[in-house]
Amino acid sequence: MDVPFTIYHHGARDGVTGSCHELTLANGRGLLVDIGLFQGAETASDGAHAGVQTVDFPIGHIDALILTHCHIDHVGRLPWLLTAGFRGPIYCTRATALLLPMVIEDALKVGVTHNRGLIDAVLNTVKRLLVPVDYDQWTELSSPALKLRFRQAGHILGSAYVELDLNSGERVVFSGDLGCKNSPLLPDPTPLERADVLVLESTYGDRNHENRAQRQQRLRAVIEHCVSDRGTVLIPAFSIGRTQELLYELEDIIHQCRGDKLAEGLRWSDMVVILDSPMAAQFTKEYRAMRDLWDAEAKQRLSDNRHPLNFERLHVVNTHAEHQRIINYLKQSGDPCIVIAASGMCTGGRMMNYLKALLPDPRTDVLFVGYQAEGTPGRAIQAYGPRGGYVDLDDERVWIKAEIHTLGGYSAHADQQELIEFVRGADYVNDIRLVHGDEKAKHALAATLSDYQVSEKV
Ligand SMILES: [Zn+2]
Numbered sequence: 001m002d003v004p005f006t007i008y009h010h011g012a013r014d015g016v017t018g019s020c021h022e023l024t025l026a027n028g029r030g031l032l033v034d035i036g037l038f039q040g041a042e043t044a045s046d047g048a049h050a051g052v053q054t055v056d057f058p059i060g061h062i063d064a065l066i067l068t069h070c071h072i073d074h075v076g077r078l079p080w081l082l083t084a085g086f087r088g089p090i091y092c093t094r095a096t097a098l099l100l101p102m103v104i105e106d107a108l109k110v111g112v113t114h115n116r117g118l119i120d121a122v123l124n125t126v127k128r129l130l131v132p133v134d135y136d137q138w139t140e141l142s143s144p145a146l147k148l149r150f151r152q153a154g155h156i157l158g159s160a161y162v163e164l165d166l167n168s169g170e171r172v173v174f175s176g177d178l179g180c181k182n183s184p185l186l187p188d189p190t191p192l193e194r195a196d197v198l199v200l201e202s203t204y205g206d207r208n209h210e211n212r213a214q215r216q217q218r219l220r221a222v223i224e225h226c227v228s229d230r231g232t233v234l235i236p237a238f239s240i241g242r243t244q245e246l247l248y249e250l251e252d253i254i255h256q257c258r259g260d261k262l263a264e265g266l267r268w269s270d271m272v273v274i275l276d277s278p279m280a281a282q283f284t285k286e287y288r289a290m291r292d293l294w295d296a297e298a299k300q301r302l303s304d305n306r307h308p309l310n311f312e313r314l315h316v317v318n319t320h321a322e323h324q325r326i327i328n329y330l331k332q333s334g335d336p337c338i339v340i341a342a343s344g345m346c347t348g349g350r351m352m353n354y355l356k357a358l359l360p361d362p363r364t365d366v367l368f369v370g371y372q373a374e375g376t377p378g379r380a381i382q383a384y385g386p387r388g389g390y391v392d393l394d395d396e397r398v399w400i401k402a403e404i405h406t407l408g409g410y411s412a413h414a415d416q417q418e419l420i421e422f423v424r425g426a427d428y429v430n431d432i433r434l435v436h437g438d439e440k441a442k443h444a445l446a447a448t449l450s451d452y453q454v455s456e457k458v
Pocket residue numbers: 069071155177
């Protein structure tokens with residue numbers, strides 16, 4: 001019997017980064033789902049993708065690219081795909097199409113070039129190839145011949161899992177990154193109908209998140225603890241998704257507790273929140289503009305005359321000079337304030353300067369709210385900070401006197417329970433391939449789904 005399709009994985013097979021999967025039909029034509037950048041340990045000199053961000057597989061038969069969402073580990077190798085000659089349509093949701101050029105511009109500036117002409121040329125090509133598609137609408141592709149549909153993944157604005165219905169009758173589903181239920185701003189993931197093959201992310205396949213219902217109270221409590229000795233609360237956060245969730249919850253805490261005492265001589269209503277990440281600020285603006293995609297609670301706040309992503313005590317830092325001034329001021333004054341900056345895993349961005357200046361200060365608190373991949377400075381700070389160790393940032397050894405906290409329940413990824421519910425809620429799932437997780441996570445998830453046909457190694 002002819003096998004009607006084959007799936008290859010060009011990333012996110014042994015780790016969580018570099019997502020890129022290929023579906024090729026029996027006639028030899030194929031498509032890619034995501035084209036992400038490798039990050040952290042996976043690009044280290046001894047890692048599986050040492051220092052390279054290449055498209056090292058044949059693409060002559062690839063007729064289309066589908067993007068599940070615009071996180072860098074899902075779209076960051078797009079410039080390399082274009083360099084390799086890809087000029088097919090790029091299907092994604094409307095919100096992803098709007099956010100994508102900013103992500104690609106940043107990826108180019110960080111990893112490739114600052115040449116404006118080159119950047120514009122890449123962006124123009126990307127914009128020309130984009131085909132925005134609404135959620136829940138079937139779209140016909142002529143090559144490879146199949147239908148696709150984006151479903152709400154609830155992970156970041158515009159995120160989707162994608163269903164591909166082949167003419168031979170099979171349905172192949174790529175989960176992309178699945179979000180949690182009850183995420184601020186975002187609708188819950190749409191339940192899965194069915195899948196002959198499900199390519200499933202497994203980031204938190206071995207863990208359940210702390211109770212999310214109480215996470216806002218825990219955020220409040222941890223901030224109150226942090227500012228009791230004054231000093232800065234540093235929150236490294238992804239520019240897209242996490243930053244907006246945090247702003248949304250901080251606005252709510254400040255709104256609910258405005259008269260309450262936060263620390264000696266300080267009320268919650270005096271608390272300044274600094275957003276120091278040009279990318280995050282730009283994305284926050286886009287998030288505000290796309291309020292039609294928000295969930296009901298967020299829309300309600302708007303009609304109550306609140307501004308969940310643009311409140312009074314929020315200060316957005318634009319220029320590099322102001323960024324430097326603020327760091328110097330915080331270093332000397334120790335005035336309590338919250339700083340949100342990228343990158344989420346402390347691999348670059350303006351957060352680096354804050355860490356270098358403020359990690360040696362015992363008044364500082366670092367609050368991790370997201371997954372810290374192996375080999376990233378974020379993981380090192382998390383591991384060695386509490387033992388009074390150090391971290392190397394841009395070849396500079398920085399000793400850690402700051403207090404380090406990790407707040408669970410903030411992940412933008414479904415936990416083990418939610419992944420299992422996603423699978424078990426479907427009418428049928430014949431074959432599951434686990435990607436986007438480390439070995440331990442995949443193994444634990446496979447064990448809990450042992451009544452299905454599950455591949456841990458793809
Ligand atoms: Zn993601």
